[in-house]
Amino acid sequence: MLxxxxxxxxxxxxxxxxxxxxxxxxxxxxxxxxxxxxxxNIRTALEQVEQRVEVRGFLADGTAIESVSAAMKDIxxxxxxxxxxxxxEEQALARARKEMGEFADVFEAGVLxxxxxxxxxxxxxxxxxxxxxxxxxxxxxxIDDVRYGEEWVEKLYRLRNIATxxxxxxxxxxxxxxxIIIGATIRMAVLARAKEISIMRLVGAxxxxxxxxxxxxxxxxxxxxxxxxxxxxxxxxRTINRYFLETVFFDPQLMFLGILAxxxxxxxxxxxxxxxxxxxx
Amino acid sequence: MxxxxxxxxxxxxxxxxxxxxxxxxxxxxxxFLTGPSGSGKTTILKMLYMGERPSSGEVLVSxxxxxTAGGRQISQLRRRLGIVFQDFRLLEDRTAEANVRFALEVxxxxxxxxxxxxxxxxxxxxxxxxxxxxxxxxxxxxxxxxAIARALVNDPFVLLADEPTGNLDERATRGVFQLxxxxxxxxxxxxxxxxxLDLVRxxxxxxxxxxxxxIVFDSAESAPSAQSAEGGGKxxxxxxxxx
Ligand SMILES: Nc1ncnc2c1ncn2[C@@H]1O[C@H](COP(=O)(O)OP(=O)(O)O)[C@@H](O)[C@H]1O
Ligand SMILES: [Mg+2]
Numbered sequence: 001m002l003x004x005x006x007x008x009x010x011x012x013x014x015x016x017x018x019x020x021x022x023x024x025x026x027x028x029x030x031x032x033x034x035x036x037x038x039x040x041n042i043r044t045a046l047e048q049v050e051q052r053v054e055v056r057g058f059l060a061d062g063t064a065i066e067s068v069s070a071a072m073k074d075i076x077x078x079x080x081x082x083x084x085x086x087x088x089e090e091q092a093l094a095r096a097r098k099e100m101g102e103f104a105d106v107f108e109a110g111v112l113x114x115x116x117x118x119x120x121x122x123x124x125x126x127x128x129x130x131x132x133x134x135x136x137x138x139x140x141x142x143i144d145d146v147r148y149g150e151e152w153v154e155k156l157y158r159l160r161n162i163a164t165x166x167x168x169x170x171x172x173x174x175x176x177x178x179x180i181i182i183g184a185t186i187r188m189a190v191l192a193r194a195k196e197i198s199i200m201r202l203v204g205a206x207x208x209x210x211x212x213x214x215x216x217x218x219x220x221x222x223x224x225x226x227x228x229x230x231x232x233x234x235x236x237x238r239t240i241n242r243y244f245l246e247t248v249f250f251d252p253q254l255m256f257l258g259i260l261a262x263x264x265x266x267x268x269x270x271x272x273x274x275x276x277x278x279x280x281x
Numbered sequence: 282m283x284x285x286x287x288x289x290x291x292x293x294x295x296x297x298x299x300x301x302x303x304x305x306x307x308x309x310x311x312x313f314l315t316g317p318s319g320s321g322k323t324t325i326l327k328m329l330y331m332g333e334r335p336s337s338g339e340v341l342v343s344x345x346x347x348x349t350a351g352g353r354q355i356s357q358l359r360r361r362l363g364i365v366f367q368d369f370r371l372l373e374d375r376t377a378e379a380n381v382r383f384a385l386e387v388x389x390x391x392x393x394x395x396x397x398x399x400x401x402x403x404x405x406x407x408x409x410x411x412x413x414x415x416x417x418x419x420x421x422x423x424x425x426x427x428a429i430a431r432a433l434v435n436d437p438f439v440l441l442a443d444e445p446t447g448n449l450d451e452r453a454t455r456g457v458f459q460l461x462x463x464x465x466x467x468x469x470x471x472x473x474x475x476x477x478l479d480l481v482r483x484x485x486x487x488x489x490x491x492x493x494x495x496i497v498f499d500s501a502e503s504a505p506s507a508q509s510a511e512g513g514g515k516x517x518x519x520x521x522x523x524x
Binding site: 195196198199200201202203204205206207209 | 330358
């Protein structure tokens with residue numbers, strides 16, 4: 001049909017600007033992609049270390065074993081808790097010696113207190129949950145001190161948040177530039193076809209019919225930009241994998257979503273511009 | 282069919298272009314809109330195809346009201362209007378035939394009927410032999426005929442012509458005017474803006490004369506008894522004031 005035949009007229013009039021539009025969309029999504037990759041991998045890392053997340057409560061000297069078992073039974077019934085283990089002074093010492101290797105001698109019996117190890121259920125290992133469990137354990141009188149990996153858990157979470165914010169910010173900035181550049185391409189195309197468009201409208205073509213070729217133009221650019229971004233991100237990921245550390249890539253749904261986002265940016269840029277410039281014809 | 286009621290139009294910064302415009306056009310009527318340059322002829326035609334909306338008052342065209350019409354309704358209305366301009370407005374990169382065809386293609390007329398319609402319209406304006414010529418290969422009169430064919434191709438109930446002979450020499454003017462008369466004789470109403478007084482004087486059609494955005498004379502009003510349904514009647518015409 002005519003709309004299809006007229007497709008890409010905008011791009012043909014301004015090939016350089018059009019290419020720039022595609023590349024900017026690609027950069028926008030690339031920024032999202034890179035930081036998304038960071039976020040995803042941190043999440044994966046968190047999941048892995050979270051398997052080991054435990055809360056350790058150190059027992060005061062001379063705590064009666066009966067009170068400890070009663071408490072362990074209580075704690076074992078917390079909804080967040082998977083398992084509770086008892087670590088005696090001797091076991092703590094043996095473990096420390098094993099970990100320290102050659103410095104094993106610095107530990108003497110009785111230096112390390114006995115403790116209970118509380119393992120949390122999968123999915124209930126966020127810093128907030130961990131902290132709340134730790135706080136509850138702290139309330140037992142015979143618990144001297146509670147330790148959990150608060151620092152690094154929180155650090156990882158913070159890193160992920162920074163990656164998300166930076167990625168979103170940079171991505172949005174590029175997306176805005178992409179919308180502007182695509183808008184400028186459309187503007188040139190609309191003005192170049194002003195006479196044709198004014199005749200179309202005089203003989204009764206609908207607004208949608210007049211806009212359609214421009215919208216399709218934007219859509220095609222957006223899809224191209226999305227694919228290009230996927231390619232960039234994939235190469236970046238492969239490079240990191242090869243030389244630095246093992247990472248996971250987006251699943252197909254996320255890749256599809258990314259390309260869709262590109263299409264959206266392209267159509268949006270066209271839509272805004274064509275609406276504004278048609279009014280002036 | 283067409284009715285304007287107390288229409289006024291104010292352009293931003295340019296002041297009042299029209300005021301107190303009221304008149305009606307019947308089915309199949311031929312009406313001249315005359316008046317000096319800047320008197321508001323083009324603005325009235327624009328309001329008839331709803332390219333502009335009145336600042337106050339109402340324009341009614343075939344049941345479509347300027348007060349309520351949305352984009353879609355306006356598009357539908359324009360499919361039933363023919364519009365012709367002084368400067369032809371043909372697409373230079375297409376043949377005469379393609380220019381006429383364009384008007385059907387962009388409103389989604391099925392391909393199978395486009396050919397016959399285009400051919401009929403070109404026959405009507407006497408240009409079948411020039412179907413494959415480009416606008417630059419045609420005389421002014423021929424170009425205007427192509428534009429008229431484009432306006433007719435969708436069987437409009439009214440043809441709106443804004444100074445259609447304004448760019449034409451004496452001979453081409455007579456030819457194009459005769460074509461408009463023929464079109465009117467076959468039942469299509471014609472509203473023609475012109476300041477060619479000779480043309481107005483030599484014909485018996487209804488004349489609405491504008492000055493400074495007001496109707497200063499309407500031959501249908503001055504002799505209401507002479508109005509008739511067929512072809513605008515034989516209203517007596519006052520000679521328009523010289524300007
Ligand atoms: N788009 C516009 N913006 C501002 N003023 C306009 C516009 N179109 C027409 N006018 C003014 O409205 C008045 C009537 O113009 P127009 O309808 O074109 O008259 P005519 O066709 O009789 O020469 C003039 O004073 C003209 O300057
Ligand atoms: Mg005019």
